[in-house]
Structure formats: structure tokens, C-alpha cells
Amino acid sequence: MHAVNGDLYHREREISLLQEVIAGLALGRPAVVTVHGPRGMGKSALLNVVPRLLPEGALVLRARCHPSESGFPYSMVRQLFDPVLGAAGRGETFIPAEAHGSSGEAAGPTHEALLHLLSTTRSLAADRPVAVLVDDLQYADEPSLRWFSYIARRLDDLPVLLAATLPDSAAARVTEELGPLPYLNRLWPEPLCSTCTTELVDRAFDSPVDQGLAALCDALAHGNPMVLHDLVNRLRREHVPPGAPDPQQVLPIGAQALSETVLAWLDEDDPAAGELLTQLAVLGPDTDPAMCGALSQHGEVQVLQARDALVRAGLLEAGPPARFPHAAVRPAVLARVPAEDRLHLHGRAATVLARLGAPARQTAEHLVKAGCEWGLDVLRDAGRAG
Ligand SMILES: Nc1ncnc2c1ncn2[C@@H]1O[C@H](COP(=O)(O)OP(=O)(O)OP(=O)(O)O)[C@@H](O)[C@H]1O
Ligand SMILES: [Mg+2]
Known part of the structure; x- marks a missing residue:
């Protein structure tokens, strides 16, 4: 019997790991959590659990990356920070101008830009835990991805949890980008039993x-x-x-x-x-x-x-x-295979079988299914021979 966590089944292990790393934030232990897995396995659902595990007063920054925004520099970073910095009405641009090339095209994040974003994150985490949650990191724009791995390596003793979901296919690239981190935890939500x-x-x-x-x-x-x-x-x-x-x-x-x-x-x-x-x-x-x-x-x-x-x-x-x-x-x-493709496949199967020297009956069955009338004759002959 598996306990239910909210609406989530079969996630005790993952949720207790999240609880553990969240408890560590108060002790000055930062954490990076990546959630991997095939499509539909519940990666986003697990990420969505994080806010309710956090202590009261914690700040949650969230972004959901989408392929249509991958080409816009810093779109992920903006999603994360706009709601807190924009709404605060500070009027400060947290993405420095030098982060963009003179043509306005992305030139990749400069070191100054990354430092600036790091100090912004530090000040946000000065007096409360901060959770940065990124869904579908594989679609992040390049400068934001660089920011993610840059900051992940410099969390020191900040009470910051960086958590991101990504499919198996992108896992190797992002893990490589992050490099070896003592506080990296990788989760693979399992299929439900x-x-x-x-x-x-x-x-x-x-x-x-x-x-x-x-x-x-x-x-x-x-x-x-x-x-x-x-x-x-x-x-x-x-x-x-x-x-x-x-x-x-x-x-x-x-x-x-x-x-x-x-x-x-x-x-x-x-x-x-x-x-x-x-x-x-x-x-x-x-x-x-x-x-x-x-x-x-x-x-x-x-x-x-x-x-x-x-x-x-x-x-x-x-x-x-x-x-x-x-x-x-x-x-x-x-239902997804057009009728003519099926006929074609049977016809090619008959040819391959004949070439491989398979028994005539086997070849003839495919010929019949391919709609070749003479397949019936071969089948009858094969029957007589058998
Ligand atoms: N452990 C679970 N128990 C019950 N339902 C779940 C569980 N995990 C996810 N779900 C539900 O299954 C559906 C798919 O989950 P989710 O969107 O989190 O998958 P995903 O891995 O993020 O998918 P994608 O690969 O498309 O991003 C959602 O409706 C979600 O609420
Ligand atoms: Mg998802």
C-alpha cells in the first residue's frame, strides 16, 4: 500500500529527499535538484510539490521554459526575477545592458552580467530561503542556461534551492554543464506500481x-x-x-x-x-x-x-x-498505418522471406495479405507439398 502525497502516488522517496534538502537550507546548505525522466512521468508535478514543503516566508521564483522562447536571451531569467524585482518597483534593470551585443542580438552572458545576477540572488536570499524552480530546462535560452549553471556552482552557504525538470534526452548535457557539485541531487520519478x-x-x-x-x-x-x-x-x-x-x-x-x-x-x-x-x-x-x-x-x-x-x-x-x-x-x-503501407509491408516481407529461403507457406501468406492473387496458388502448392 503506497501512501498518497496530495495527488501524487508513489513519490515517498522523492518527496522525503526534497524535505531533507529543504531542511538543510536553514542550516546554510544550498541544494541543486534535477528531476529527470521520460515524457509524462510526473516531473513537473514533483517540482510543483516544492512550494508547499518550504518554510513560511520562503521566496519562490518560477519559470517554465518553452521552445518558442529559446531564442530570446534571458527569457528564463526574466520569468524568474520579473515578478519580484519588477513588482517591487525598484526600477533597476537586473540584466545589465552589456549582456546584449551592440546589435541587440544575444552575445552570451558577460562575466559582469553573471556577477550582477549572482549578487541579485544573494540579496534576495539574505534573510529567507529562496527556491528557484525551472520547468523544462531543456528549452531554456542559452544565456539563462549559462546563468543557471554559473549560479549553481556558486551557492556557497546560501539558503537557495535550485530545482529543474528535464527529459532524459537532455540530462547528459545539463549534468555536464553543471559539472561535479557536492550538493547536486538527481531524481528519477519511477513508474507507478x-x-x-x-x-x-x-x-x-x-x-x-x-x-x-x-x-x-x-x-x-x-x-x-x-x-x-x-x-x-x-x-x-x-x-x-x-x-x-x-x-x-x-x-x-x-x-x-x-x-x-x-x-x-x-x-x-x-x-x-x-x-x-x-x-x-x-x-x-x-x-x-x-x-x-x-x-x-x-x-x-x-x-x-x-x-x-x-x-x-x-x-x-x-x-x-x-x-x-x-x-x-x-x-x-x-489505426495509424495507412492501408497501402500495410499492403506494401506485406509485399516486401514476402520478397525478403523468399530471399531468405523461408518455407513457401510463410512467403505466400504475406503475398495474399499484400493482395497478390497468385499468392493463393503458392499457398495451395505449399499445402499440397506439406
Ligand atoms: N505521482 C503521481 N501520481 C498521480 N498523478 C501524477 C503523478 N505524477 C504526475 N501525475 C499527473 O500526471 C500528469 C503528468 O504529469 P507531469 O505533467 O508532471 O509529467 P511530466 O513528466 O512533467 O510531463 P512532460 O514530459 O510532458 O513534461 C499530470 O496530470 C499530473 O498531475
Ligand atoms: Mg513537465
Whole structure:
């Protein structure tokens, strides 16, 4: 049984670490916390917990970075400081003019600019703890990112917590930028366990749900809170009864939720894994990696890496035999593959199989699915031969 922290399940470890570093602020121990993880795993939600863990009177500076603002120098720093310095009506520009090139273009932060920002932060933290919270640091504009790592290395004994979220893909770069820091803590919020998943679903339905329905939510969300919330919201919107759901009603809803979350992310983040998933949905989940390699022209090693990525994302059970973890996965993938692409894939599979000297029956089955009428003749001959 996992305790609930506000609305957050399965986050006891992370929250107690945050409590610990926040308690350290009063003792003059600064902290930098980075929250990593795949999409939708609850990085922002964890960052949002920080303000309520802080002591009364603490100052919270927040920024949320967005790709559309990455090109604007100091946009992240401004988001952080404008509300306190602007509202105070001090009329001081906390970003010195020399931080910009003469043309007005970003010239990268000068040392003076960084020192000035550091002293601003010092004065804000003179008589209270300060939490600087940055969501999606990977989209920060370059000078602000430089500021972040500069100040992170110079917190000395300031009661300052710097906390930022970033996806796994950006983790290495930012960690390198920060360098070795004695007070750096890295958090990787874990997937929700099946107990937490069931509790969350029960709570969303306001009653204990059917075991099969809970298992579907668990298999499709694979512990990802964003996918789980999306799925549960759809089930509720479609008035799926929690007690005795009709699988015919539930399956398409599950497939749709999967398609619009995990599969859409996969297309953007890991196209090779997306391509493999399409092949496996069309040709069958236990299709030989050598065959998939030949079809994608990626080579077997890359196919095996893509396969691991699918297993990690909960879209494939490694087996043997390899299987989809739930009946909703295959239709969700197939719904995204145009009919002519499916035919084409079967046609190419037949060619590859013939080239590899596979049994005629196997080749002919793909020919039939590719719409080649003579595939039936091959199939009949193969049957007679067998
Ligand atoms: N531990 C949790 N328990 C229950 N719900 C959660 C938990 N963590 C996050 N959520 C919910 O899941 C959804 C996604 O969370 P969040 O936006 O924090 O993910 P993220 O990792 O920041 O996503 P992204 O990669 O898009 O930035 C939100 O609705 C959030 O409230
Ligand atoms: Mg987020």
C-alpha cells in the first residue's frame, strides 16, 4: 500500500529527499535538484510539490521554459526575477545592458552580467530561503542556461534551492554543464506500481473498479501517470461502468488513448522504435529481428535496440515469444498505418522471406495479405507439398 502525497502516488522517496534538502537550507546548505525522466512521468508535478514543503516566508521564483522562447536571451531569467524585482518597483534593470551585443542580438552572458545576477540572488536570499524552480530546462535560452549553471556552482552557504525538470534526452548535457557539485541531487520519478495504479483508478471512478479494467489501465499506462490520467478520463467520459465494463467498449478507448500519447511520443522521440512497432503490428510481434532489419535497412543491431526501447516503453513483452502486452496495442498501432503501407509491408516481407529461403507457406501468406492473387496458388502448392 503506497501512501498518497496530495495527488501524487508513489513519490515517498522523492518527496522525503526534497524535505531533507529543504531542511538543510536553514542550516546554510544550498541544494541543486534535477528531476529527470521520460515524457509524462510526473516531473513537473514533483517540482510543483516544492512550494508547499518550504518554510513560511520562503521566496519562490518560477519559470517554465518553452521552445518558442529559446531564442530570446534571458527569457528564463526574466520569468524568474520579473515578478519580484519588477513588482517591487525598484526600477533597476537586473540584466545589465552589456549582456546584449551592440546589435541587440544575444552575445552570451558577460562575466559582469553573471556577477550582477549572482549578487541579485544573494540579496534576495539574505534573510529567507529562496527556491528557484525551472520547468523544462531543456528549452531554456542559452544565456539563462549559462546563468543557471554559473549560479549553481556558486551557492556557497546560501539558503537557495535550485530545482529543474528535464527529459532524459537532455540530462547528459545539463549534468555536464553543471559539472561535479557536492550538493547536486538527481531524481528519477519511477513508474507507478500496479497497486498505485489501481488505487488511482478506483479513486478516479469513486468506486473499486473491475480487475480486468484495472489490469488494462496498468498494461497500457505502464506506470506513466500522464497516460493513466488520459486513459481514465476517456473511460469516464465514455461512461464505462467501473464494475462490469464491456471489453468491446473498452478496447477502442484504450487503443485511442495509447495512440494519442505513447505512440505519438515515440514517433517524435525514437522514430526507429516507431518504425519497428509498425512492422511488428503488421507482420506479428514475434517477427524475426533479421527480417525487420532487412525491411527497414537499419541492420539487426539497431532493430534490437529499437526492440529494447519498445519493451522499456511497455509496448512489447520480450518473450519468447514476443507479444503485445495488451490486446489494445496492435489496433492502436494499425489505426495509424495507412492501408497501402500495410499492403506494401506485406509485399516486401514476402520478397525478403523468399530471399531468405523461408518455407513457401510463410512467403505466400504475406503475398495474399499484400493482395497478390497468385499468392493463393503458392499457398495451395505449399499445402499440397506439406
Ligand atoms: N505521482 C503521481 N501520481 C498521480 N498523478 C501524477 C503523478 N505524477 C504526475 N501525475 C499527473 O500526471 C500528469 C503528468 O504529469 P507531469 O505533467 O508532471 O509529467 P511530466 O513528466 O512533467 O510531463 P512532460 O514530459 O510532458 O513534461 C499530470 O496530470 C499530473 O498531475
Ligand atoms: Mg513537465
